[in-house]
Amino acid sequence: MNISRSEQRVLHVLAQGGHIRHDRAENGRIRDVLCYSRDGHVLADCTLDVFQKLRRKRLVESRASSPYRISEMGRRSVRAQLNNR
Numbered sequence: 001m002n003i004s005r006s007e008q009r010v011l012h013v014l015a016q017g018g019h020i021r022h023d024r025a026e027n028g029r030i031r032d033v034l035c036y037s038r039d040g041h042v043l044a045d046c047t048l049d050v051f052q053k054l055r056r057k058r059l060v061e062s063r064a065s066s067p068y069r070i071s072e073m074g075r076r077s078v079r080a081q082l083n084n085r
Contacts, residue, residue, distance in 0.1 A: 001077055006045045007054055011078040013037050014070035020051060020060065021067045033068075 003011070014020070017038035025031040035046030051068075054060045059074035070078070 001057065003057075003059075003077060003079075004050075004053075006047075006050050007059075008079060009045045010035055010043060010050055010054065011059060011070060011074055013043050014060065015075060015078050018043070019067040019069050020046065022051075022062075 010020075013035060018036055020033050020035045022030045023032040030048070030051075033046060033048055033051045035043040035051075037043060051060070054074070055068075057073075059071055059077055060068045061071040062068045
C-alpha cells in the first residue's frame with residue numbers, strides 16, 4: 001500500500017499512543033482534526049486531507065464516538081522511523 005510521508009508521520013505518532021480529535025459541522029461531516037501525541041503535543045502534519053486518506057484506507061478508526069486511533073491494519077502498515085535528525 002502506498003503511504004505518503006505525512007501519512008506515515010501521523011501513523012507513527014498514533015502507533016506510539018497518540019490520537020486524533022475531530023470536530024463536526026452542522027451537517028455531521030468532519031470539518032477539523034487535531035492529532036495529539038501521547039505527550040499532548042499537536043502534530044502540524046495532520047491536515048483534514050491526510051486524515052481523510054487515512055480513514056479511506058482504513059488505517060485509523062473510531063469506536064463509540066471516541067477519538068480516532070490507529071487500526072490493526074494501520075499498525076501493520078506503519079514503517080519503522082529512522083533516527084536521521
